[in-house]
Amino acid sequence: MDDATAETVSRVFREVLERQAFIFADPAERGCLDPAGEGFLAASIGFRGEADGRVTLALPKALADEIACNFLGVDADDPVVAERSRDCFMELLNVTCGHILTALRGDEPIFDLSIPEAADVTAETVAAWADQAGSLVFTVDEKPVLLILRFASDSGEIGNPGPG
């Protein structure tokens, strides 16, 4: 990912997170991803159209719960948080992907997005993903977040890395 693309993707993700979940993210270094840290939730969505590729997002489960609270407008101890946390996270990814594509390619091309898929992953796995091309790291409330944008033309395939 070149610098201009990285800057655009970073801006779009932070804007979507702020508007959808009222949470602020800051760009961070890969070193903030502790391989021995708490478990992560990762989700991936594919896109096809003028360009094919995949966006993957990974963040600690506690942060996914926080995002769900804000998105749903409920308290942290509401049982609906645990029930809907994964769904809220996939919706965040879906919206992020749509806005990234418009920001990078303009509003003329048509892209078809896949249904997002989510999985539990270890912090060690996420730290390894961060070493690959197309990765951007953020911190949200001092918790690390990894976003990966991969175009099929980068790797010859879609879906690597990510749970999808």
Next chain:
Amino acid sequence: MAYNILVVDDSATVRAVIAKSLNLAGVDLGSLFQAANGAEGLEILRKEWVDLVLADINMPVMGGVAMVEEMKGDESLKGIPVIIVSTEGSVTRLQGLKDKGVSAFLRKPFAPEDLKRAVDSLLKGDGNG
């Protein structure tokens, strides 16, 4: 006047957020119906009185576009306005949807007041629709 609204989205979370946004926006709601895909939506539309449909595009079984096409081919349903609520940002696709009979679009993420503006523009006729 209270309006009956149908929300069609495969995500129960998104349906819940739209329902909450309608309440926060002060939309005068009669009944709020929910469906997980276009086929379920059509089933409700054929049984219940609905004033407005809010629908996603990408859904399993039957998507929002196919549902709108079915509605436009049905004399009893073709007059019901449909707002597409989606992450879609392609003006090419949005124009295509408008040509198929979609009344308005709301891009996610949206604020409750955005939703109210879109609903009012269609049900009260104040706005650009």
